[in-house]
Amino acid sequence: MTSGRACGPNYMSKVISHLTISLDGFVAGPNQSLENPLGEGAMRLHEWLFATSEWQDAHGGSGGSGDSIDSEAAASMQRGVGAVVMGRNMFAAGRGDWDLSWRGWWGENPPFHAPVFVLTHYPREPLAMEGGTTFYFVTDGVDDALSRARAAAGDASVHVAGGASTVRQYLRAGLLDELHLHVSPLLLHDGERLFEDLGDCRFEVMSAAAGGPLAAHVSLRVVR
Amino acid sequence: MTSGRACGPNYMSKVISHLTISLDGFVAGPNQSLENPLGEGAMRLHEWLFATSEWQDAHGGSGGSGDSIDSEAAASMQRGVGAVVMGRNMFAAGRGDWDLSWRGWWGENPPFHAPVFVLTHYPREPLAMEGGTTFYFVTDGVDDALSRARAAAGDASVHVAGGASTVRQYLRAGLLDELHLHVSPLLLHDGERLFEDLGDCRFEVMSAAAGGPLAAHVSLRVVR
Numbered sequence: 009m010t011s012g013r014a015c016g017p018n019y020m021s022k023v024i025s026h027l028t029i030s031l032d033g034f035v036a037g038p039n040q041s042l043e044n045p046l047g048e049g050a051m052r053l054h055e056w057l058f059a060t061s062e063w064q065d066a067h068g069g070s071g072g073s074g075d076s077i078d079s080e081a082a083a084s085m086q087r088g089v090g091a092v093v094m095g096r097n098m099f100a101a102g103r104g105d106w107d108l109s110w111r112g113w114w115g116e117n118p119p120f121h122a123p124v125f126v127l128t129h130y131p132r133e134p135l136a137m138e139g140g141t142t143f144y145f146v147t148d149g150v151d152d153a154l155s156r157a158r159a160a161a162g163d164a165s166v167h168v169a170g171g172a173s174t175v176r177q178y179l180r181a182g183l184l185d186e187l188h189l190h191v192s193p194l195l196l197h198d199g200e201r202l203f204e205d206l207g208d209c210r211f212e213v214m215s216a217a218a219g220g221p222l223a224a225h226v227s228l229r230v231v232r
Numbered sequence: 233m234t235s236g237r238a239c240g241p242n243y244m245s246k247v248i249s250h251l252t253i254s255l256d257g258f259v260a261g262p263n264q265s266l267e268n269p270l271g272e273g274a275m276r277l278h279e280w281l282f283a284t285s286e287w288q289d290a291h292g293g294s295g296g297s298g299d300s301i302d303s304e305a306a307a308s309m310q311r312g313v314g315a316v317v318m319g320r321n322m323f324a325a326g327r328g329d330w331d332l333s334w335r336g337w338w339g340e341n342p343p344f345h346a347p348v349f350v351l352t353h354y355p356r357e358p359l360a361m362e363g364g365t366t367f368y369f370v371t372d373g374v375d376d377a378l379s380r381a382r383a384a385a386g387d388a389s390v391h392v393a394g395g396a397s398t399v400r401q402y403l404r405a406g407l408l409d410e411l412h413l414h415v416s417p418l419l420l421h422d423g424e425r426l427f428e429d430l431g432d433c434r435f436e437v438m439s440a441a442a443g444g445p446l447a448a449h450v451s452l453r454v455v456r
Binding site for chain 1: 255256257415417418421427428430432434436439440441444445447448449452453
């Protein structure tokens with residue numbers, strides 16, 4: 009294991025997060041809505057990803073570039089991941105009581121192919137989708153969601169998929185092992201920042217690479 | 233030439249900037265002062281640089297690591313540079329009329345070894361230092377400073393060395409060709425941001441690399 013955890017259970021799996029971030033530090037634009045789930049202007053952040061064959065294959069598209077540093081970065085987002093944790097904000101636009109007709113943004117065969125633990129204050133029965141994805145709705149907080157994700161993942165890793173506030177919660181709690189940033193070289197000017205209200209979180213650079221104009225991939229280890 | 237400039241004189245030299253930036257986007261800490269010219273906490277940003285033999289050699293120290301990606305990045309800050317432009321804030325802590333006893337932060341043999349054009353509102357005679365550095369004080373603005381630096385640099389590049397507000401002025405004016413970021417994986421929480429008030433500046437990733445835990449080096453081309 010490569011975790012820097014000094015004590016506690018000797019977890020085999022890592023807890024990782026992949027986030028695409030603008031040059032000026034935003035992971036989502038302003039005014040997130042049902043029509044604009046990433047916020048205004050933020051879809052452009054992910055152009056590097058949309059251009060890869062990995063993403064196109066996983067989302068029912070075709071074409072895209074494979075065998076590049078960008079496609080390797082896209083593939084690394086899924087590789088070795090046995091369970092996913094996400095905030096409610098990543099699963100749905102609404103708040104409050106569930107609209108049970110809402111089954112996520114991703115259609116009937118979501119690209120996770122693993123158990124997904126959705127943090128929420130509103131209980132809901134698990135939602136089994138096609139392709140191995142089941143959404144579980146967790147009302148007991150980030151620790152409980154991670155415990156359940158670890159148990160489901162076994163020796164595989166847990167991906168804290170987002171959004172930014174969820175990743176920040178795991179960083180603040182000292183529960184994240186690796187943060188993989190995909191830096192899109194554009195300015196959003198406004199929106200949701202990743203790196204704020206994080207206290208004294210410390211990081212080490214693990215690697216950095218770029219294969220095209222659309223992204224620089226920077227991997228960080230969280231130091232405890 | 234690799235500039236994306238679509239029209240205008242076919243300059244041989246590039247206008248580049250190297251800046252070390254925190255993970256949360258700051259290039260200087262809060263409360264810059266004579267005692268703390270980079271602002272509180274910001275000296276740590278440059279640990280990657282201090283650890284290289286290039287920096288130690290250039291600043292009269294000894295030791296440091298050579299033959300690494302960090303040392304290559306440090307070397308690239310000087311290579312092919314024929315003239316330097318900087319804001320007054322980088323040359324001196326004071327404001328207003330010059331204290332003529334102030335000869336910069338770098339001692340009698342500054343590490344530039346080239347003409348340095350200092351942007352200021354207060355005229356001052358040129359200041360010839362040892363080792364080939366002469367400070368020229370330019371009161372006619374960023375365009376004039378760059379013209380003079382280009383003339384001095386000939387076929388070599390012009391380095392807009394800082395601070396952040398000076399680099400932002402050149403970015404906004406469409407005069408910068410390449411921005412080389414050295415990302416230090418720490419959080420400053422407060423201070424001077426590079427990426428704000430830049431309008432619709434657009435960038436492309438040129439390269440990204442890391443050789444150790446202290447920095448990720450990300451080079452950007454400014455798109456016009």
